Structures are given as structure tokens and as C-alpha cells.
Amino acid sequence: MIRSLVSRLLLLAFGGFFVIASLQSPLRAEGQPMILPTDPVPLVIHTANGPQSFSIEIAATDEQETAGLMYRKTMGDRHGMLFVLDATGIAAFWMENTPMPLDLVFIGENGRIRAIRKGVPYSTDIISPQVPVRFVLELKAGTAKRNGIAVGDRVTHPAIAKIAHGG
Numbered sequence: 001m002i003r004s005l006v007s008r009l010l011l012l013a014f015g016g017f018f019v020i021a022s023l024q025s026p027l028r029a030e031g032q033p034m035i036l037p038t039d040p041v042p043l044v045i046h047t048a049n050g051p052q053s054f055s056i057e058i059a060a061t062d063e064q065e066t067a068g069l070m071y072r073k074t075m076g077d078r079h080g081m082l083f084v085l086d087a088t089g090i091a092a093f094w095m096e097n098t099p100m101p102l103d104l105v106f107i108g109e110n111g112r113i114r115a116i117r118k119g120v121p122y123s124t125d126i127i128s129p130q131v132p133v134r135f136v137l138e139l140k141a142g143t144a145k146r147n148g149i150a151v152g153d154r155v156t157h158p159a160i161a162k163i164a165h166g167g
Contacts, residue, residue: 034067036081043082043137043157045105045113049148053078054139058159060084068138070097075140083136084159091136092128095119101141105149109134111164113153116144134163 036057045052055078059065065083069075085091088109095102102119106129115129118141137155144150 031071033069033071033073034064036064038079039082039157039159041158043080043155043160045147045149046154046156047148047150048153052147052149054137055079056082056137056157058082058084060159062086068093068098069100069102071099073099075100077140077143080137080139080143082157082159083138084163085134085136088132088134090128090130091133092126093119093136094126095121095123098122103139103141103144103149105137105139105144105155106131106133107135107137107155107160108132109163111155111160113149113151113155115151116149135160 042053043056104117106115108114
């Protein structure tokens with residue numbers, strides 16, 4: 001899963017009529033950030049320092065995963081984006097068109113953190129833990145360290161529980 005620029009609209013012609021349909025995400029102009037709705041249930045990371053709660057947007061479609069936090073210049077300290085991948089495997093990200101430095105928290109299908117990596121703004125270097133994961137949580141840079149988030153910590157949210165428990 002490598003981020004790239006893709007068209008946000010599909011133009012379909014039916015008998016002289018043109019229909020513009022969104023491809024599973026909110027409409028946005030090229031070069032503008034995609035803002036997804038904040039999930040009503042917080043994501044919680046159970047750390048040695050106690051539970052750490054975050055509001056999240058959930059990127060669950062290929063298009064949402066591709067856009068991610070591109071062009072986003074600011075984000076709350078206790079806010080992030082959770083990527084729900086199609087299958088467990090080796091995930092690869094880059095920071096092209098992402099002006100904010102990030103912590104990328106790689107989470108296994110069992111809800112345990114497998115790796116934490118730093119994302120450098122605008123970098124096209126591949127960011128990958130080289131271990132199979134099912135979820136990736138993007139947070140503002142430094143959030144993991146400030147909150148004592150570490151490999152092995154348990155992450156809870158209904159989107160994770162659904163997969164971790166086979167639901």
C-alpha cells in the first residue's frame with residue numbers, strides 16, 4: 001500500500017447524461033486534505049502509564065488509505081487516523097505530500113502494537129516495520145513517546161475488535 005495521487009472523481013456517461021460519482025470518500029479538490037468524520041468511539045492504547053485515549057478518523061477504503069493525512073497541516077494532540085488494511089501483511093507507507101511529521105503505529109490483527117516508526121514530512125522513503133500488521137495508526141510526531149506508547153501495548157477500538165475477534 002503505497003500512497004500516490006489518484007483521481008477523486010469518476011466520470012460516467014450514460015445516454016448523453018454525465019454523472020459524477022465519488023469513489024467512497026468525501027469530495028476534495030486535489031491538493032486539499034481529506035477530512036473524514038471522527039469516529040464516535042475513542043481508540044484506547046493501554047500503556048504502562050495507563051490508558052491513552054484518542055479521537056480517530058478511520059481510513060477503510062483504498063482511496064481513503066491512499067489519501068490519508070496528505071496535505072493536512074495540523075491535527076489535535078489526541079487525534080489520529082486509523083488505517084484498516086484489507087488483510088494482514090507487510091504495510092508500506094510514505095509521506096509524500098504530508099507536511100506534518102508523524103508517528104506511525106503498526107498494529108497486528110490481535111490489537112497489539114508491533115512497531116512504531118517516524119514519518120518525515122514530504123519524504124518518499126518507505127516506512128515499513130517489515131512485520132505483518134493489519135492496522136496503522138498515524139499520530140502527531142512525538143505522541144508515542146510523550147504518552148509512553150510502546151511495542152506490545154494493546155490497542156482497543158471496535159474496528160480492531162471486529163477483526164481481532166473474527167466478527
